[in-house]
Amino acid sequence: xxxxxxxxxxxxxxGAILCLLLGACIVSLHWTWQxxxxxxxxxGQRADMALRAPQGQAAWxxxxxxxxxxxxxxxxxxxxxxSLAIGLAAAAISVVLGVGVxxxxxxRGGWIDSLLMRIVDVLYALPxxxxxxxxxxxxxxxxxxxLRSTVAANLVVLFLSIGLVSWLDMARVIRxxxxxxxTLPFVEAARAAGAPGNRIFLRHLLPNLVGPITVYATxxxxxxxxxxxxxxxxxxxxxxxxxxxxxxxxxxLIALSPVAxxxxxxxxxxxxxxVTLLALNFVGxxxxxxxxxxxxxxxI
Numbered sequence: 001x002x003x004x005x006x007x008x009x010x011x012x013x014x015g016a017i018l019c020l021l022l023g024a025c026i027v028s029l030h031w032t033w034q035x036x037x038x039x040x041x042x043x044g045q046r047a048d049m050a051l052r053a054p055q056g057q058a059a060w061x062x063x064x065x066x067x068x069x070x071x072x073x074x075x076x077x078x079x080x081x082x083s084l085a086i087g088l089a090a091a092a093i094s095v096v097l098g099v100g101v102x103x104x105x106x107x108r109g110g111w112i113d114s115l116l117m118r119i120v121d122v123l124y125a126l127p128x129x130x131x132x133x134x135x136x137x138x139x140x141x142x143x144x145x146x147l148r149s150t151v152a153a154n155l156v157v158l159f160l161s162i163g164l165v166s167w168l169d170m171a172r173v174i175r176x177x178x179x180x181x182x183t184l185p186f187v188e189a190a191r192a193a194g195a196p197g198n199r200i201f202l203r204h205l206l207p208n209l210v211g212p213i214t215v216y217a218t219x220x221x222x223x224x225x226x227x228x229x230x231x232x233x234x235x236x237x238x239x240x241x242x243x244x245x246x247x248x249x250x251x252x253l254i255a256l257s258p259v260a261x262x263x264x265x266x267x268x269x270x271x272x273x274x275v276t277l278l279a280l281n282f283v284g285x286x287x288x289x290x291x292x293x294x295x296x297x298x299x300i
Contacts, residue, residue: 008290014282021276025080032074033081040074043241051255054264064264067255072248072264076272079243084276086159086244087225093163094224095217098170099209105171106178107201117175120168128165132231135161154239158231162224170216177212181205211291218284222277229273245273 031040038044039060046069055061063072105116123131136157144153181187182205190200229246231237233253238244252266 008286010282011286011290014279014286017275017279018283021080021272021279022084025077025084028074028077029081032077038074040071040077042075042078042243043070044074045069051262053262063268064262066251066265067262072268075243075248076245076268079245079248079269080272080276082155082238082242083225083228083244083246083273086155086162086228086238087221089159090162090166090224090228091217091220093160094167094170094220095213096167097164098167098216099174099213101167101171102174102176103178103201103205103209106175107182107197107205113175116171120171123165124168128227129231129234129236131165132161133236135164136236151239151242154242158228158237159224162227162231166220166224166227170220173212173216174209177209178205181208211287215284215288215291218280218287222280222284225273225280226277245269245276249273 028040031038032042035041036044039058046065049065049069050067052061052065052069054064060071060073063076066072066075101116101120105113139160140153140157143156144150147153147156187200187204190204195203225245228237228244229249232244232246233250235250238247240247246269248269249266252262252264252269255262255265
């Protein structure tokens, strides 16, 4: 990669959008999360302000209010922090598991490779939603007792569930990369020079996988956020009163009716979710081009 990654416009644009959204969500936590008396507080219920359409005279009404009178802007900001945190944590778990399994399977080969790939095939055959429900049933109550908080347990179980079922593609990609790398001359030379397996593994194979790992990790974050949104939309994700973009979109869809269409409850969470996913995909596509030697110099 001869030029810097920020020479790629997609990385610059996607990164700027992500920094803007994440910065707004984090900076506003003092008002949206820590100050119950603030009008932006995510669970500040006001019956007299229920289902108010977006208004420009007050900042907390820019996105309108929910059916309980909560500021939708405050809920979207808190929901952004939770959705992005779950996406990043789940992607990190997926990368660690996928890279570990792919490296071992590709480098060791033989029966170890066959065993690990058959496990991957079996997990592929199981329904995704079923696996998530099983993980929630198995882990939520023990973690709730350990952490002494059902909210924290719900968050931990959700990103663990998403991460533990999202590493399969990463494992196959890394295995394929290792199978092609271990036959190259520099690996054969290191083996002929008597280098131990661990040194070949860490000094020669792993550094050459940084590009694919970075790209797929970036692309896994939007996938994890989307999965969290789908689970929250189905009612098996983050439990109320904590908001996420998926749960807010679910509430907005329920509120739609021919009599009184509260369009803002659906439009704003879905717009924020869509913009974030688009920015993450921009960054992932840009990193893929930046780390691809065949496309060197193509700054698009």
